[in-house]
Amino acid sequence: LCGLVCEGDIWKAVAGVRCEAELTIYAEGKAIRTECGELQITDYGISGIPTFQLSHIASRALDAGKRVDVDINFLPIFDDEEYAQFMRERKENFIRAYDMSDMEYSEEFYLGILHKKLTSMLIREAKKRGAKVHDLMRDLRVSVRATNPFDNAQTTTGGVPVSELTDDFESRLIKGLFITGELVDIDGICGGYNLHFAWASVIFIFLFNVLFEMKPGKLFEFKSVLISAIIALAGSWGVWYLFFQVFNITLP
Numbered sequence: 001l002c003g004l005v006c007e008g009d010i011w012k013a014v015a016g017v018r019c020e021a022e023l024t025i026y027a028e029g030k031a032i033r034t035e036c037g038e039l040q041i042t043d044y045g046i047s048g049i050p051t052f053q054l055s056h057i058a059s060r061a062l063d064a065g066k067r068v069d070v071d072i073n074f075l076p077i078f079d080d081e082e083y084a085q086f087m088r089e090r091k092e093n094f095i096r097a098y099d100m101s102d103m104e105y106s107e108e109f110y111l112g113i114l115h116k117k118l119t120s121m122l123i124r125e126a127k128k129r130g131a132k133v134h135d136l137m138r139d140l141r142v143s144v145r146a147t148n149p150f151d152n153a154q155t156t157t158g159g160v161p162v163s164e165l166t167d168d169f170e171s172r173l174i175k176g177l178f179i180t181g182e183l184v185d186i187d188g189i190c191g192g193y194n195l196h197f198a199w200a201s202v203i204f205i206f207l208f209n210v211l212f213e214m215k216p217g218k219l220f221e222f223k224s225v226l227i228s229a230i231i232a233l234a235g236s237w238g239v240w241y242l243f244f245q246v247f248n249i250t251l252p
Contacts, residue, residue, distance in 0.1 A: 001155050003052075005044045006143065018040050071139055
């Protein structure tokens with residue numbers, strides 16, 4: 001879960017802008033997935049929740065040597081027909097009010113539709129690409145060069161393949177070795193799912209592989225997993241919330 005470093009020199013001028021957007025990621029020209037939410041534009045490319053949701057797809061595709069692109073729709077509130085009607089009516093009203101017929105690259109014409117910095121950037125990019133500004137507002141395709149590095153990621157893709165683990169997280173290659181959390185090649189979307197899996201997998205091992213199946217020689221493992229489970233439970237707001245609800249405890 002991280003931001004995407006994108007090609008082009010358009011980003012610094014709009015860094016810091018946030019807006020609702022729809023992102024569609026492509027690998028070798030094939031649409032893979034679409035996400036909506038608050039887009040955060042940075043000086044290196046794009047970030048924010050919808051970007052994070054697509055980042056693992058970009059990471060794996062780039063690692064495989066594939067070309068990765070993202071289409072940005074800055075006006076997802078419209079469908080194609082609504083947008084065409086909106087722009088048509090706006091143009092008619094603008095012509096009546098300002099007596100201007102050529103408004104393709106006029107910032108005044110697009111005033112209020114998007115953030116001013118975004119509008120200026122899209123006008124410059126439309127001129128460079130020989131495109132229509134109103135088309136780029138709904139379909140700005142950018143190339144992804146890389147994902148943000150490990151230190152900037154909330155969680156990572158990759159790890160021990162699930163096929164190398166039993167149903168109770170024990171390694172099929174090394175008996176007695178249990179692998180949990182982010183060490184496993186499982187990465188979820190934003191929303192606490194990765195944290196939940198890390199905690200739940202440890203608790204699962206403790207309950208079903210240690211507490212209910214104690215065997216000679218497993219005392220050290222029992223202590224280790226017990227401590228891990230306690231830490232996991234202590235960090236789980238869900239568990240504490242349930243505890244407070246059951247015993248009707250109100251925090252000051």
